[in-house]
Amino acid sequence: MxxxxxxxxxxxxxxxxxxxxxxxxxxxxxxxxxxxxxxxxxxxxxxxxxxxxxxxxxxxxxxxxxxxxxTLWVDILPFRSEAKIGAVTMGLSAFAGREIEFETGKLPPSVMIDKVTGLAAYLVEHGAVVKDGDTFGGDEHERFTARYRASERFAGLPVLFCADAAS
Structure with a gap:
C-alpha cells in the first residue's frame, strides 16, 4: 500500500x-x-x-x-487523580499558546468535559485572551480561576490551569 x-x-x-x-x-x-x-x-x-x-x-x-x-485540531483527554477528575487538551497551544489543564473534585465528568470544551472552543476562536488570574463560569458558585503555570502532572507542559475550590 x-x-x-x-x-x-x-x-x-x-x-x-x-x-x-x-x-x-x-x-x-x-x-x-x-x-x-x-x-x-x-x-x-x-x-x-x-x-x-x-x-x-x-x-x-x-x-x-x-x-x-x-475537535479535529484539539483533543480533550480526561484523567483521574485520587478523588479528583480532570482533563487536559492537546493541540490548543497552536491557537492559544498553551494547553488547558482542568481539575475538579465536585463536577461530574460530563459537565467537566463540557466546560473544557467550551473554554477550548473560545480560545480557538479568540486566541490567548484569557490572562493569568481571569475567571470564567456561569455564576460565583461555578466560577473557575485560570492560572498560567507549568503542569505538575504533564512534564512541565505550559498550561492554563483551572481548578474548583474542592481541588
Missing amino acids: PSFCWRSRQLGQNLRPLPAARLTTGVIGALIATMPECCAVVWGTKVARSAKLWMEMSGQSFAPFPDYPF
Missing part, C-alpha cells in the same frame, strides 16, 4: 491560527477525497483522527463559530 505524507507548513503560513486551520482542514479533506487509501490525519503532531472522521467534519471548515470542526 502506498504511503503519503503531506506537510502543510506553507499553506496558510501568513494567516492567524484559526483561518490557517480552516484552510488546511478543507484542503486535507479534499485530498482525502481523492485518496481513498488514506487512513488517518495527524494534526500538529498531537492529534490523530481517522480519515473517515476528517472527511465527515472537514466540510464544516468554514462554518461560523461554534460549528467549525475544532
